[in-house]
Amino acid sequence: MTRPQKKSFRDARPSFSDGSSSPTGFLEECLETINRLEGEIGAFVATDEKGAKLAAAEADKRWESGNPLSLIDGMPLCIKDIMETASMPTEQGSDLFVGWRGGRDSAAVAALREAGAIIYAKAVTTEFAAQPARGTRNPWDLTRTPGGSSSGTAASVAAGMLPGGLGTQGLGSTIRPASFCGVFAFKPSFGGINRGGSFDTISQSSTSTFAATLEETWEMARAITARVGGDPGFMGVSGPLEAPEATMPKRVALLMTDGWDRTVDDAKQALADARGKLEAAGVTVVDKNNDDTVAALEKSIEGTIELSGGLNNWDFRWPMNTYAKDMDINGLSPEARERLIAAEAMTLEDYQALVLKRKGLRSSYDALQNEFDVCVTLSAPGPAPVGLKWTGDAVYAVPSSVLGTPSFSLPVLEAEGLPLGLQVMGYADQDARAFAAARAVLGLFN
Numbered sequence: 001m002t003r004p005q006k007k008s009f010r011d012a013r014p015s016f017s018d019g020s021s022s023p024t025g026f027l028e029e030c031l032e033t034i035n036r037l038e039g040e041i042g043a044f045v046a047t048d049e050k051g052a053k054l055a056a057a058e059a060d061k062r063w064e065s066g067n068p069l070s071l072i073d074g075m076p077l078c079i080k081d082i083m084e085t086a087s088m089p090t091e092q093g094s095d096l097f098v099g100w101r102g103g104r105d106s107a108a109v110a111a112l113r114e115a116g117a118i119i120y121a122k123a124v125t126t127e128f129a130a131q132p133a134r135g136t137r138n139p140w141d142l143t144r145t146p147g148g149s150s151s152g153t154a155a156s157v158a159a160g161m162l163p164g165g166l167g168t169q170g171l172g173s174t175i176r177p178a179s180f181c182g183v184f185a186f187k188p189s190f191g192g193i194n195r196g197g198s199f200d201t202i203s204q205s206s207t208s209t210f211a212a213t214l215e216e217t218w219e220m221a222r223a224i225t226a227r228v229g230g231d232p233g234f235m236g237v238s239g240p241l242e243a244p245e246a247t248m249p250k251r252v253a254l255l256m257t258d259g260w261d262r263t264v265d266d267a268k269q270a271l272a273d274a275r276g277k278l279e280a281a282g283v284t285v286v287d288k289n290n291d292d293t294v295a296a297l298e299k300s301i302e303g304t305i306e307l308s309g310g311l312n313n314w315d316f317r318w319p320m321n322t323y324a325k326d327m328d329i330n331g332l333s334p335e336a337r338e339r340l341i342a343a344e345a346m347t348l349e350d351y352q353a354l355v356l357k358r359k360g361l362r363s364s365y366d367a368l369q370n371e372f373d374v375c376v377t378l379s380a381p382g383p384a385p386v387g388l389k390w391t392g393d394a395v396y397a398v399p400s401s402v403l404g405t406p407s408f409s410l411p412v413l414e415a416e417g418l419p420l421g422l423q424v425m426g427y428a429d430q431d432a433r434a435f436a437a438a439r440a441v442l443g444l445f446n
Helices: 009-017 023-041 049-064 107-114 151-158 175-181 214-228 265-280 292-300 304-315 317-326 334-344 348-366 398-403 431-443
Strands: 044-047 076-080 118-123 164-169 184-187 206-211 251-254 284-286 374-378 407-415 418-425
Touching: 009 023, 009 214, 023 049, 023 076, 023 118, 044 151, 049 118, 076 151, 107 118, 107 164, 107 214, 118 151, 151 164, 151 175, 151 206, 164 214, 175 184, 175 407, 175 418, 184 214, 206 214, 214 407, 214 431, 251 265, 251 292, 265 284, 265 374, 265 407, 265 418, 292 348, 304 317, 304 334, 304 348, 304 398, 317 334, 348 398, 374 431, 398 418, 407 431, 418 431
Parallel strands: 076 118, 076 164, 251 284, 251 374
Antiparallel strands: 044 118, 164 206, 184 206, 184 407, 374 418, 407 418
């Protein structure tokens, strides 16, 4: 393949206002790219081209009259196939649910439709948004994984087939594939986007946005939360509907995490170069080698993959046990069956201990708000691995899941000639503040 080229809906919006183009024209450009590339990438499990064209025609009328429903009115999107869509099946990456339809939209999808967005496709996910992978290829190198579990969403945006889409993250399922595929992604605070109708509602999963530009990740998220909010009982992502202006952080903690020893040299150098850009811009950057607070933070987040693994196993004890008992257990992958065995070996007390540990970590991290504006680290320990069975190492992505914080992957770094994300992590329920910092950091690379 030639070098992938992302396609921005935001950049096209002025042409809708002046009449030189339209959402229908934009959709047709996307369809041409999809027809050319989807056969080798395999990003989608279902599409609704007829419905997409009808929705685009309605968006045309609104833009022509000067009354778009939102900033994403007419934006073609894909939805990770873990979220319900009335217009297409929701198969959850599982052989047990091939062709299954719930007959309704998930909360986030319903909100997107209310905002005028075009729901074009269901994007490939791993089984139950966990593992194993389901065959999507990385547009940068078809022999490599796009990452998971938001595999299809990340790959479709990277290839320029669509300008954006929804994913989720319970471990590293947004930040990691965004890094591997070289796209922008926003993993909100825990509870930031309403997860009603999503089948990965484990206790630290977040619905997330992928897009060709950083600004679009925000505009998609706010278009949703303006209509359905966050999870019940949570504040939800708030702030301006349009992307917040950049605010350069004054003091930044640079994190190496316990993945540093398995990080490739190119990635380490890329992070060092990013630090240099921050410092040249007048930002104070500290790390565990010269700041005791950062050293303590680094120590506290060691083993977060193992912590998350235990939490996620118990969280999926149901419905996995009913799938094994009430459905055909042979429809579960060996990985899913192993996960169920591990879950059933746990006691409630085991789970409670993990929940209490996570609660303590979140409290300790929140207390750092006056110490550091944001944390900066890599999104992955290197480029996308060769092979399609493993979705890659989540070690850099999982801390934001455990801590419940907003996190952004900026596709501004490179390792071994392939994309690598720079991650900017903020504080829970302060998504707009984190976005403003991420936008400022991004500006150092433009």
